[in-house]
Amino acid sequence: MEATASVQSKAERGFKYALLAPAVIWVIGLxxxxxxxxxxxxxxxxxxxxxxxxxxxFDNYARLLTDSGFWYSIFITVLYVGxxxxxxxxxGFILAWLITIGxxxxxxxxxxLTAPLFTMEVAIGYLGVTLFTDQGGLVSxxxxxxxxxxxxxxxxxxxxxxxxxxxxWIWTPFxxxxxxxxxxxxxxxxxxxxxxxSSSHWQVFRHVAVPLAWPxxxxxxxxxxxxxxxxxxxxxxxxxxxxxxSTQLFSIMADLTTIQFTDFGRGSAMGIIYLILASxxxxxxxxxxxxxxx
Amino acid sequence: MSQDRSKEHFQELAAGFxxxxxxxxxxxxxxxxxxxxxxxxxxxxTSGAYAADxxxxxxxxxxxxxxxxxxxxxxxxxxxxxxxxxxxxxxxKATVGDGLKYWxxxxxxxxxxxxxxxxxxxxxxxxxxxxxxxxxxxxxxxMTGAWFYGDFFVPKEPYIIDVDPYLKDPKYPYWNPDDFxxxxxxxxxxxxxVYGVLFDSDCQILYYRRDVLEKAENQQKFKDKLGYDLPNPxxxxxxMHDVATFFTGWDWNGDGKDDWGISLHAKVNEQGFFHxxxxxxxxxxxxxxxxxxxxPETFKPLINSEGHLRALEDYVKFLPCGPKEAISWTLGQGxxxxxxxxxxxxxxxxxxxxxxxxxxxxxxxGKVGATIIPGTSEAFDPIKGKWDKFDLNSVGNxxxxxxxCVISRFSKKKEVTYDFLxxxxxxxxxxxxxxxxxxxxxxxxKFEYFPPVGxxxxxxxxxxxxDGDEAKRYLDAYYQNLSLPAQETYLRIPGAAEYWHExxxxxxxxxxxxxxxxxxxxxxAQAWERITERYGRDKQxxxxxxxxx
Numbered sequence: 001m002e003a004t005a006s007v008q009s010k011a012e013r014g015f016k017y018a019l020l021a022p023a024v025i026w027v028i029g030l031x032x033x034x035x036x037x038x039x040x041x042x043x044x045x046x047x048x049x050x051x052x053x054x055x056x057x058f059d060n061y062a063r064l065l066t067d068s069g070f071w072y073s074i075f076i077t078v079l080y081v082g083x084x085x086x087x088x089x090x091x092g093f094i095l096a097w098l099i100t101i102g103x104x105x106x107x108x109x110x111x112x113l114t115a116p117l118f119t120m121e122v123a124i125g126y127l128g129v130t131l132f133t134d135q136g137g138l139v140s141x142x143x144x145x146x147x148x149x150x151x152x153x154x155x156x157x158x159x160x161x162x163x164x165x166x167x168x169w170i171w172t173p174f175x176x177x178x179x180x181x182x183x184x185x186x187x188x189x190x191x192x193x194x195x196x197x198s199s200s201h202w203q204v205f206r207h208v209a210v211p212l213a214w215p216x217x218x219x220x221x222x223x224x225x226x227x228x229x230x231x232x233x234x235x236x237x238x239x240x241x242x243x244x245x246s247t248q249l250f251s252i253m254a255d256l257t258t259i260q261f262t263d264f265g266r267g268s269a270m271g272i273i274y275l276i277l278a279s280x281x282x283x284x285x286x287x288x289x290x291x292x293x294x
Numbered sequence: 295m296s297q298d299r300s301k302e303h304f305q306e307l308a309a310g311f312x313x314x315x316x317x318x319x320x321x322x323x324x325x326x327x328x329x330x331x332x333x334x335x336x337x338x339x340t341s342g343a344y345a346a347d348x349x350x351x352x353x354x355x356x357x358x359x360x361x362x363x364x365x366x367x368x369x370x371x372x373x374x375x376x377x378x379x380x381x382x383x384x385x386x387k388a389t390v391g392d393g394l395k396y397w398x399x400x401x402x403x404x405x406x407x408x409x410x411x412x413x414x415x416x417x418x419x420x421x422x423x424x425x426x427x428x429x430x431x432x433x434x435x436x437m438t439g440a441w442f443y444g445d446f447f448v449p450k451e452p453y454i455i456d457v458d459p460y461l462k463d464p465k466y467p468y469w470n471p472d473d474f475x476x477x478x479x480x481x482x483x484x485x486x487x488v489y490g491v492l493f494d495s496d497c498q499i500l501y502y503r504r505d506v507l508e509k510a511e512n513q514q515k516f517k518d519k520l521g522y523d524l525p526n527p528x529x530x531x532x533x534m535h536d537v538a539t540f541f542t543g544w545d546w547n548g549d550g551k552d553d554w555g556i557s558l559h560a561k562v563n564e565q566g567f568f569h570x571x572x573x574x575x576x577x578x579x580x581x582x583x584x585x586x587x588x589x590p591e592t593f594k595p596l597i598n599s600e601g602h603l604r605a606l607e608d609y610v611k612f613l614p615c616g617p618k619e620a621i622s623w624t625l626g627q628g629x630x631x632x633x634x635x636x637x638x639x640x641x642x643x644x645x646x647x648x649x650x651x652x653x654x655x656x657x658x659x660g661k662v663g664a665t666i667i668p669g670t671s672e673a674f675d676p677i678k679g680k681w682d683k684f685d686l687n688s689v690g691n692x693x694x695x696x697x698x699c700v701i702s703r704f705s706k707k708k709e710v711t712y713d714f715l716x717x718x719x720x721x722x723x724x725x726x727x728x729x730x731x732x733x734x735x736x737x738x739x740k741f742e743y744f745p746p747v748g749x750x751x752x753x754x755x756x757x758x759x760x761d762g763d764e765a766k767r768y769l770d771a772y773y774q775n776l777s778l779p780a781q782e783t784y785l786r787i788p789g790a791a792e793y794w795h796e797x798x799x800x801x802x803x804x805x806x807x808x809x810x811x812x813x814x815x816x817x818x819a820q821a822w823e824r825i826t827e828r829y830g831r832d833k834q835x836x837x838x839x840x841x842x843x
Contacts, residue, residue: 045828047448047788047828047829047830048424048445048448048788048789049424049428049445049448049449049453049788050448050449053830063824133619133627134617134618134619135617135619135627135631151618151619153619153621153622154618154619154620154621154622154806155806156806156808159622239562239622240561240562240563240564241562241563241799242561242562242563242621242622242799242802242806243562243621243622243802243803243805243806243808244562244799244800244802244803244804244805244806244808244809245562245799245802245803246803246806246808248799256563256795259418259421260417260418260420260421260791260792260795261789261791261792261795262421262424263792263828265828
């Protein structure tokens with residue numbers, strides 16, 4: 001009897017391991033192995049056509065840590081995320097709230113607001129060139145009609161602002177959709193009761209909608225921060241990181257170093273440093289969010 | 295005395311043979327009469343003995359897409375020799391890629407072969423080529439920029455093969471590398487062997503609005519303002535700047551809007567820094583110095599020399615003579631301004647006059663002049679560290695990609711691949727390419743130029759929709775640039791793209807006012823040193839020397 005149970009238990013264990021195996025292989029193959037390979041390359045001097053020509057210890061790291069271009073790219077990335085994500089979250093949530101409380105034209109706004117989300121970032125980047133060019137671009141022409149002239153694509157500030165505007169345009173719908181789903185899931189009784197108590201949409205928004213939607217908003221913010229830190233296609237298509245390196249986000253610099261110039265040593269070191277920095281920021285962010293929820 | 299006459303006679307014979315004016319048989323016969331040994335003749339003949347020129351006929355009704363064509367080729371094509379065979383080609387996703395794709399169905403129909411074309415954007419082309427060469431070996435041939443060459447020769451056995459053996463076989467489409475303008479042949483070769491098959495031949499010259507500079511009213515205004523005759527065309531960098539400044543900010547074309555003196559395409563991570571290279575050439579290269587990039591003995595960067603600095607300062611001065619946004623313009627945007635008739639000058643590639651012939655693209659057909667890039671009255675010799683004075687130091691360049699295909703050493707279908715590439719290089723097809731803007735191809739062969747320097751005819755260009763005079767002006771200037779005694783050498787060492795990128799972002803930063811020219815070039819030199827250390831100074835120095843050979 002015991003022997004039968006033992007055989008059954010072994011079979012169960014085997015079955016569990018078999019179910020787990022794909023996930024374990026996936027994680028090892030596509031997460032651990034690439035990270036280990038990156039760590040390995042980060043200590044090496046890599047030359048195209050020759051492979052690793054020698055090991056250089058922490059040289060790649062030391063050079064990066066003293067490279068103003070590297071820190072500038074991180075600064076620009078943080079600035080980019082720091083401005084776009086809060087605007088996207090606020091705008092997306094407010095729009096969802098307006099739709100929830102019965103803003104007229106709901107069926108019109110919902111598809112219109114979500115359309116940019118389904119467009120490729122690179123395509124929007126190239127579209128941005130035609131929108132912001134001062135040679136007849138729509139945005140420039142509209143502002144020009146009011147006597148406002150902004151050198152969108154010929155200055156660092158203009159290029160960065162244009163990229164941010166487009167980023168907000170694409171990603172606000174993402175927060176909008178998540179918020180709309182959450183707000184729609186809140187029972188109408190709660191809204192009705194709150195309205196009876198306060199008679200103010202603002203009070204209901206502040207004391208009911210935001211707290212109840214906060215767990216989902218936290219996820220939305222986290223996803224946007226992670227995606228924002230990886231932004232590449234849009235700014236690259238719009239400005240190629242220029243003028244100079246003024247809009248060169250970290251991802252663009254990493255791409256140039258690693259992919260275009262095949263400096264895998266330096267590129268891997270960049271990736272590892274960035275991974276550590278991003279992990280620290282996101283862990284801290286997570287901790288704060290969890291506290292808030294609790 | 296007699297010996298001198300024989301020597302002269304032989305030199306004439308050899309020059310005639312190499313230029314294609316006398317036949318191989320006649321050359322051998324006459325040389326033998328002069329007592330030239332067979333061994334010496336065989337050495338002379340090697341470079342020119344491409345295919346069976348004695349069996350060459352002008353055209354075949356069965357194969358109208360190849361001209362001229364050998365009898366062996368006609369026989370070879372009878373049975374669709376490549377039926378069932380497919381080759382994979384990686385091309386640049388740009389006009390040159392479109393140019394190659396244009397010929398695919400024609401070659402497939404003629405040979406029975408099949409061509410798969412993968413288009414790759416410029417910013418990942420280098421990486422994808424070398425990734426394939428190191429790993430999958432999927433592609434038989436790659437469209438390369440001439441600055442990738444150094445990377446092909448890093449391994450002991452180069453990644454690409456020389457095409458000499460195929461050139462000698464008359465069953466392949468006929469083209470002859472001896473028809474190259476010498477400056478161009480260098481870019482298709484490595485240490486005397488030809489590796490690339492003719493496609494594109496780039497250099498930058500200055501295009502200008504002839505009608506605007508010739509207008510008496512403009513000439514008078516210019517003289518009143520600047521105190522000397524309007525230079526038509528500008529011959530020095532200073533004159534070019536004066537002209538650009540003069541024509542900026544007023545409506546000289548009468549359309550009610552202010553116009554510009556110059557159009558530039560200065561976007562970073564594109565091809566904007568070529569403007570800087572072109573401007574810098576006469577400030578650095580001269581009859582006294584050919585080194586532009588690195589010191590030949592120490593391999594220290596020369597990029598922060600006083601000559602380079604002067605050129606960068608000039609580049610900054612040119613920027614306000616065009617729309618401010620030109621700092622973020624790609625090639626197409628820069629060309630559009632000129633083609634729409636809003637800029638007087640543009641230093642760029644031959645695509646511009648080619649597009650100018652198309653009424654859909656251009657309002658300036660028949661109005662475009664062309665001249666070599668204006669020179670300087672002094673040049674800084676970075677090896678000796680001193681400025682040299684000249685009446686006029688004009689320097690040619692081959693700036694650009696000179697995009698063409700090379701064959702992978704790992705290809706299992708080298709013959710088929712070469713056949714396709716050579717098909718596009720035949721005289722008729724090469725001429726078609728360089729007379730049509732959509733192909734992105736510029737002329738580099740003698741048969742594309744008019745006498746006395748070439749064997750082409752103006753009618754051939756007119757047939758393709760060109761204004762005959764404009765074609766002549768364009769080709770004259772292009773040839774003059776390629777054949778100037780002083781030339782800016784081209785960078786063809788491993789990591790060339792990386793060296794250029796470091797320069798590119800710094801030049802762009804200067805144009806954007808983020809940094810000063812001197813600081814940018816000094817910083818660039820330091821970045822170049824880091825790249826050199828990574829690749830190995832001695833190896834780079836060796837390949838740098840070989841790249842000139």
